[in-house]
Amino acid sequence: VATLRVRFALNLKGLAYEEIPVDLAHGAQCDPEFLLVNPQGAVPAIAAGGAPPLTQSLAILEYLEESHPRSALLPADLQGRVRVRAISLIFGADNHPVLAPRVVRHLGDALRADGAQRLAWVRHWFRQGLFQGEARLANDPHTSRFCHGDALSFADICLTSHAIVARDFQVEAADLPTVTRIVRMCLEEEAFERALPHRAAGAPA
Numbered sequence: 759v760a761t762l763r764v765r766f767a768l769n770l771k772g773l774a775y776e777e778i779p780v781d782l783a784h785g786a787q788c789d790p791e792f793l794l795v796n797p798q799g800a801v802p803a804i805a806a807g808g809a810p811p812l813t814q815s816l817a818i819l820e821y822l823e824e825s826h827p828r829s830a831l832l833p834a835d836l837q838g839r840v841r842v843r844a845i846s847l848i849f850g851a852d853n854h855p856v857l858a859p860r861v862v863r864h865l866g867d868a869l870r871a872d873g874a875q876r877l878a879w880v881r882h883w884f885r886q887g888l889f890q891g892e893a894r895l896a897n898d899p900h901t902s903r904f905c906h907g908d909a910l911s912f913a914d915i916c917l918t919s920h921a922i923v924a925r926d927f928q929v930e931a932a933d934l935p936t937v938t939r940i941v942r943m944c945l946e947e948e949a950f951e952r953a954l955p956h957r958a959a960g961a962p963a
């Protein structure tokens with residue numbers, strides 16, 4: 759989910775990049791070699807401008823926005839920027855963190871949750887993110903073609919990355935018309951389509 763946010767932003771800004779896959783399913787994020795890149799043991803991390811690796815997807819989005827202001831992903835007005843960041847944080851701060859692999863692993867290790875219980879947990883928080891997104895976006899005059907007016911923003915990036923992976927977990931969203939519509943609109947954009955997980959370097963065939 760978090761890596762997808764960065765791939766969407768890079769594509770939307772038309773920036774070229776090389777991807778190095780990290781196999782989360784086999785714990786490669788905790789290999790000593792990768793911990794030198796991100797001691798937190800999580801992706802994404804990007805190397806840009808010869809500086810030490812940048813981590814945390816939302817901070818990376820801010821970096822890309824400030825370093826490459828063309829194809830802006832934040833509105834020009836302060837109120838709009840705050841609204842876009844607030845919507846982004848529904849996904850990035852409130853729901854995704856509790857379904858990260860390390861959290862789900864810990865449910866098994868510490869609480870002996872079995873596979874079905876761990877899956878139910880993940881699906882619950884994916885659904886919660888979409889549900890809260892719908893509550894925030896529906897009936898809000900600032901919601902239009904996309905999460906904020908008619909221009910793509912961080913909020914669309916965060917919603918769509920959450921929704922795509924939720925779909926892989928068969929999370930129901932048909933009763934959430936606003937988020938369903940916006941995700942569909944985003945996926946019509948080539949920049950989003952090209953970033954989808956099955957197109958990533960190292961993705962399973």
Ligand SMILES: N[C@@H](CCC(=O)N[C@@H](CS)C(=O)NCC(=O)O)C(=O)O
Binds near residue numbers: 802814815
């Ligand atoms: N808040 C971080 C979250 C990073 C994160 O948890 N990434 C996941 C993949 S979506 C990960 O690498 N998890 C490894 C793990 O939980 O062990 C961000 O937005 O970059």
